Amino acid sequence: FSKDSRDGVDQVFLRSSQGASALISLHGGQVLSWKTDRGEELLFMSSKAIFKPPHPVRGGIPICFPQFGNRGSLEQHGFARNKIWLVDDSPPSMNQNDSHSPNNACIDLLLRPSEDDLKLWPHSFEFRLRVSMSSDGGLTLTSRIRNINCKPFSFSFAYHTYFLVSDISEVRVEGLETLDYLDNLCHKERFTEQGDALTFESEIYRVYLGSTGTVAVFDHERKRTIIIKKAGLPDIVVWNPWEKKSKMMVDLGDEEYRQMICVDGAVIEKPIALKPGEEWTGRLELSVKVFNVESKE
Numbered sequence: 002f003s004k005d006s007r008d009g010v011d012q013v014f015l016r017s018s019q020g021a022s023a024l025i026s027l028h029g030g031q032v033l034s035w036k037t038d039r040g041e042e043l044l045f046m047s048s049k050a051i052f053k054p055p056h057p058v059r060g061g062i063p064i065c066f067p068q069f070g071n072r073g074s075l076e077q078h079g080f081a082r083n084k085i086w087l088v089d090d091s092p093p094s095m096n097q098n099d100s101h102s103p104n105n106a107c108i109d110l111l112l113r114p115s116e117d118d119l120k121l122w123p124h125s126f127e128f129r130l131r132v133s134m135s136s137d138g139g140l141t142l143t144s145r146i147r148n149i150n151c152k153p154f155s156f157s158f159a160y161h162t163y164f165l166v167s168d169i170s171e172v173r174v175e176g177l178e179t180l181d182y183l184d185n186l187c188h189k190e191r192f193t194e195q196g197d198a199l200t201f202e203s204e205i206y207r208v209y210l211g212s213t214g215t216v217a218v219f220d221h222e223r224k225r226t227i228i229i230k231k232a233g234l235p236d237i238v239v240w241n242p243w244e245k246k247s248k249m250m251v252d253l254g255d256e257e258y259r260q261m262i263c264v265d266g267a268v269i270e271k272p273i274a275l276k277p278g279e280e281w282t283g284r285l286e287l288s289v290k291v292f293n294v295e296s297k298e
């Protein structure tokens with residue numbers, strides 16, 4: 002990998018053997034860009050994104066930890082995405098079932114709580130994030146969060162992933178059929194999905210529960226599908242602010258909601274509880290398939 006900096010914050014550039022690439026900022030440990038081997042951008046980044054800590058960057062894959070949403074004294078989606086992470090030169094070896102192979106381009110980042118963080122959230126943790134690119138251009142994010150103090154703690158988590166789409170009217174999300182979801186536009190009321198695929202005509206903010214399989218984001222106009230595989234992330238957030246909410250967001254262009262859809266691997270309904278010494282792993286594997294118009298695949 003190579004390092005560069007923007008506005009004084011280091012960024013790490015990963016390139017796979019076939020030319021696919023990713024850009025990760027130490028501000029938030031946030032993936033800002035993920036491109037195919039032909040240089041096509043796959044993640045949305047707002048044209049009005051603010052790259053100044055501690056403001057979260059509107060796009061890419063913000064890490065929501067130790068909470069998703071805004072509860073209690075912590076800021077919305079927790080503090081991890083607003084902190085400067087360290088490059089971890091000597092990461093402990095991943096457990097044996099890690100899908101990492103030596104020819105993946107990868108970077109290991111580390112976040113530990115500062116004194117100020119501990120005042121807000123009095124739990125000592127070690128958060129190791131590995132971002133790796135496989136030779137075929139797939140992007141994998143592996144989070145390992147360990148409790149290193151003397152009392153148990155719980156947290157919720159999300160990879161708040163902004164996918165770039167040609168137009169929201171061309172997008173279909175499959176893999177959430179029959180799941181229950183909490184509708185955040187309806188007082189978090191619980192519903193069961195009846196459709197065969199999700200399409201979008203208005204603001205959506207749902208947390209689908211107990212998703213174990215693969216989720217696919219089809220972009221019909223771009224003739225490509227992003228495949229989302231995950232481990233340790235039972236919930237899926239689907240969010241698009243639509244026009245009215247976009248107009249109220251200083252760091253999102255008024256019409257840009259049409260080029261994004263958030264489909265987030267998350268742990269929300271049942272927060273993770275860690276005893277001292279225990280570690281949780283949450284892995285998100287993203288890959289791209291190009292399909293011709295005749296067949297869906």
Ligand code: TA6
Pocket residue numbers: 057070077078206238240263
């Ligand atoms: O995932 C949806 C959500 O929780 C919405 O509440 C919306 O605020 C979005 O996250 C973005 O949150 P942010 O704090 O980045 O503006």
